[in-house]
Amino acid sequence: MTTVLESQSAKATGDIVVDVDDVTLRFGGVTSLNRVSLNQVRGELLSVIGPNGAGKTSLFNCLTGVYHPQEGSITFTGADGKSTAIIGRKPHLVNRLGIARTFQTSRLFNALTTFENVKIGIESRQHTGPVGAALRLPRTRREERESDARAFELLEFVGLRDRANDLASSLPYGGRRRLEIARALGTSPQLLLLDEPAAGTNQTEKDELAALVLRVNEELGISVLLIEHDMRLVMAVAQRIIVLNFGRIIASGTPAAVQSDPAVIEAYLGVPAQDVEAADDAPPAENES
Amino acid sequence: MTVSTQSANRLLKSIWQNNEAHRLFGFVLGFLVLAVMTGPAGSITAPLSGITGSLGHPRVFVFIALGVGFWLLGLVRLRYGGRIKSANDRVLALPRRLLPDWRVRTPIYLALLAGAIVLPLNLNAFWQEVLVDQIGLYVLLALGLNVVVGFAGLLDLGYVAFFAIGAYSTAYWTGTLPVHPPFHINPFWTIPFAIASAMIAGVILGAPTLRLRGDYLAIVTLGFGEIIEIVANNLSGITGGPQGVVGIPHPSINIFGIHYNFLLNEIPYYYLVLAFVVIVLIAFHFIENSRVGRAWTAIREDEVAAESSGINVLKYKVMAFAIGASTSGFAGMLFASKVSFLEPGDFTVQFSILILVLVIFGGMGSLLGAVVGAAFLQWVPWYERVHPLFGFQDQDLYIYLGALLIVMMIFRPEGLIPSRRRRREIGLAEHGVGSADAMSGPQGPLT
Numbered sequence: 207m208t209t210v211l212e213s214q215s216a217k218a219t220g221d222i223v224v225d226v227d228d229v230t231l232r233f234g235g236v237t238s239l240n241r242v243s244l245n246q247v248r249g250e251l252l253s254v255i256g257p258n259g260a261g262k263t264s265l266f267n268c269l270t271g272v273y274h275p276q277e278g279s280i281t282f283t284g285a286d287g288k289s290t291a292i293i294g295r296k297p298h299l300v301n302r303l304g305i306a307r308t309f310q311t312s313r314l315f316n317a318l319t320t321f322e323n324v325k326i327g328i329e330s331r332q333h334t335g336p337v338g339a340a341l342r343l344p345r346t347r348r349e350e351r352e353s354d355a356r357a358f359e360l361l362e363f364v365g366l367r368d369r370a371n372d373l374a375s376s377l378p379y380g381g382r383r384r385l386e387i388a389r390a391l392g393t394s395p396q397l398l399l400l401d402e403p404a405a406g407t408n409q410t411e412k413d414e415l416a417a418l419v420l421r422v423n424e425e426l427g428i429s430v431l432l433i434e435h436d437m438r439l440v441m442a443v444a445q446r447i448i449v450l451n452f453g454r455i456i457a458s459g460t461p462a463a464v465q466s467d468p469a470v471i472e473a474y475l476g477v478p479a480q481d482v483e484a485a486d487d488a489p490p491a492e493n494e495s
Numbered sequence: 496m497t498v499s500t501q502s503a504n505r506l507l508k509s510i511w512q513n514n515e516a517h518r519l520f521g522f523v524l525g526f527l528v529l530a531v532m533t534g535p536a537g538s539i540t541a542p543l544s545g546i547t548g549s550l551g552h553p554r555v556f557v558f559i560a561l562g563v564g565f566w567l568l569g570l571v572r573l574r575y576g577g578r579i580k581s582a583n584d585r586v587l588a589l590p591r592r593l594l595p596d597w598r599v600r601t602p603i604y605l606a607l608l609a610g611a612i613v614l615p616l617n618l619n620a621f622w623q624e625v626l627v628d629q630i631g632l633y634v635l636l637a638l639g640l641n642v643v644v645g646f647a648g649l650l651d652l653g654y655v656a657f658f659a660i661g662a663y664s665t666a667y668w669t670g671t672l673p674v675h676p677p678f679h680i681n682p683f684w685t686i687p688f689a690i691a692s693a694m695i696a697g698v699i700l701g702a703p704t705l706r707l708r709g710d711y712l713a714i715v716t717l718g719f720g721e722i723i724e725i726v727a728n729n730l731s732g733i734t735g736g737p738q739g740v741v742g743i744p745h746p747s748i749n750i751f752g753i754h755y756n757f758l759l760n761e762i763p764y765y766y767l768v769l770a771f772v773v774i775v776l777i778a779f780h781f782i783e784n785s786r787v788g789r790a791w792t793a794i795r796e797d798e799v800a801a802e803s804s805g806i807n808v809l810k811y812k813v814m815a816f817a818i819g820a821s822t823s824g825f826a827g828m829l830f831a832s833k834v835s836f837l838e839p840g841d842f843t844v845q846f847s848i849l850i851l852v853l854v855i856f857g858g859m860g861s862l863l864g865a866v867v868g869a870a871f872l873q874w875v876p877w878y879e880r881v882h883p884l885f886g887f888q889d890q891d892l893y894i895y896l897g898a899l900l901i902v903m904m905i906f907r908p909e910g911l912i913p914s915r916r917r918r919r920e921i922g923l924a925e926h927g928v929g930s931a932d933a934m935s936g937p938q939g940p941l942t
Contacts, residue, residue, distance in 0.1 A: 270803060272799075272803075296802070297799075297802040297803055298802050298803075298805050298806055298807045298808065301802075301803060301804065301805035302805055306803070306804075306805075307803050309799075309800065309803075313797050313799060313800035313803075314797075314800070315792065315793050315796045315797060315800065315801075316796065316919075316920075316923050317792075317796060317916050317917075317919035317920040317923055318789070318792060318793075318796070318916065322789060322792075325789065326789050326790065326793045326801075326804055326806070327804045327805070329786040329789060329790070330790075330804055330805030330806050331805065332786055334785060334786045334787065335787065335814075336782050336787050336814055336818060338785075339781050339782045339785030339786065339787050339788070340777075340778035340779075340781050340782050341778075341781075342781055346785065346786075349786070350785070350786075353786075373919060375923050389804060390804070392804075393804060393805045
């Protein structure tokens with residue numbers, strides 16, 4: 207029996223940026239996502255939480271074209287109102303639609319400077335080819351100036367302006383997280399997927415990241431889908447929370463509602479002792495990668 | 496008596512337990528093996544002459560001395576390495592600060608160019624030929640492969656294929672192959688044809704195979720290199736087969752009232768190569784520091800992150816492949832029209848490996864490194880052929896090259912003149928951050 211919970215308010219407004227419909231992802235016999243349906247309203251800061259191995263990162267990989275789920279559909283609707291199916295598209299084409307992401311363990315270009323990292327994100331939207339670059343045509347130089355200016359803007363936005371010429375690998379953990387966000391913002395996304403941006407950071411860095419995520423959402427008007435383990439951060443920023451466990455959505459709603467949901471408490475803290483005997487009759491939950 | 500025996504025993508024991516003594520032993524042994532390998536060959540009548548001729552000859556002392564010398568070098572490095580490095584940093588501080596400035600760089604480059612222009616004028620015919628056939632051509636090839644291996648991080652072991660395609664297409668358009676083109680043109684005007692056909696071959700090979708990563712790509716390109724040689728050998732009706740192609744005309748220019756025939760003169764070929772090298776250097780320098788070059792670096796460092804940042808990985812890989820191939824194609828045209836004789840044996844896997852060695856030696860991803868590395872490694876054997884040192888023999892060349900590469904990889908893995916980015920990557924990899932090259936296999940899982 208699958209529980210499918212959807213945001214009713216989203217359906218009402220109709221302006222949905224991404225719609226995941228009945229998605230199932232399997233690896234051999236392992237079901238990573240089991241009939242997951244969710245949607246995100248444009249401009250919303252939605253958070254996906256769940257215990258380790260619940261399928262959160264798998265969901266991200268489906269949303270960015272890295273994994274191709276066997277069943278279901280994922281539809282992205284741009285600000286221009288054009289809807290596109292995500293499944294089957296290559297990651298760089300998904301990015302081009304306006305979905306940018308960060309990674310759970312930050313994947314920066316470590317031997318490049320902070321500035322160059324951001325510039326690579328921005329430049330993926332430009333057009334200079336090898337011939338233009340070799341001849342330094344006027345358009346190449348113009349694009350170069352534009353991406354320089356934009357890179358400085360974004361570094362300023364995430365608070366790394368003074369570290370522009372430092373190597374990405376020399377940044378502290380929180381800085382690396384913010385740089386990854388800046389690089390993703392460089393691709394001018396409409397939807398930003400953040401995969402545990404606060405993992406491995408200290409409390410000060412967590413607070414800074416929370417503030418940054420809010421600013422991305424509010425100042426830039428970008429929809430944010432946030433995976434996070436740190437409940438304090440999630441509760442502070444998320445407008446709505448979806449809880450995954452064993453590849454299924456078990457709860458969805460406002461932070462306060464989710465926090466008091468018995469299914470969520472059970473998923474995180476385990477089944478109370480008196481319920482265990484009753485639960486024994488239920489079929490065992492699938493394993494998950 | 497017993498006391499002295501005991502102390503001698505103790506001395507021997509302490510020597511045997513000494514790590515440095517082990518190292519010395521290893522170095523000397525290694526160089527003795529090298530002495531045998533590079534010494535005279537044995538024969539059926541005197542099977543041991545190979546060993547007696549090398550170990551019983553005074554030159555063995557040179558090798559022992561070299562072994563001790565390398566051991567000492569290691570000791571010095573161990574003991575004074577830090578101090579040498581800091582002194583080195585102090586001496587190089589000023590040049591390092593000034594060199595990135597283009598106002599300092601431009602005059603240096605212009606002076607080097609002027610030097611390159613006058614260089615062949617006071618050389619004899621032999622060295623002029625070496626300069627064109629052995630140095631100029633290989634510098635060009637190394638520059639082309641550097642784009643593929645150094646910039647985009649793709650291990651291409653079949654680079655010779657594009658050289659062959661350039662050479663054979665020149666033969667085709669000049670009408671020297673058994674199959675005839677619709678119209679005959681002079682080799683000078685086959686340049687665009689040679690470049691274009693190599694580039695198309697690069698795209699055709701690249702589009703399907705560049706989806707592979709790391710070792711798999713290396714194996715496929717290796718296979719492609721082999722296929723080209725075998726096709727050239729067996730498709731006699733088209734390529735002339737193992738007899739090769741004879742009589743490819745020399746380039747000549749007949750345009751705008753200029754009539755010039757290259758003939759057997761080395762100088763015009765030299766300037767043609769030089770002009771192309773300069774053009775390629777400038778073009779590649781700008782490309783490296785552009786959107787395209789940064790995309791290559793991104794792919795080399797982390798393909799998954801590059802893809803997620805909106806970079807069309809396959810497109811950029813094919814682009815690198817095609818640019819490398821077209822450079823090789825031009826070199827092939829030059830080779831065909833200058834030597835005016837082609838045979839499949841010119842295009843072996845060994846040739847591809849040699850070019851790769853030149854790139855690795857010079858410093859992957861470094862334009863200056865590719866030029867200096869190729870020029871140096873190609874010049875040394877020819878110098879040795881004329882002035883043999885330590886009984887240098889031609890057939891031992893690859894032994895020395897292999898040894899040089901091993902030493903290089905231990906002490907200076909980034910190459911002779913490394914690129915800034917590449918040096919950082921290797922430095923980071925040593926500290927466990929990321930992998931030094933995209934060619935070292937598939938990336939980790941997406942977590």
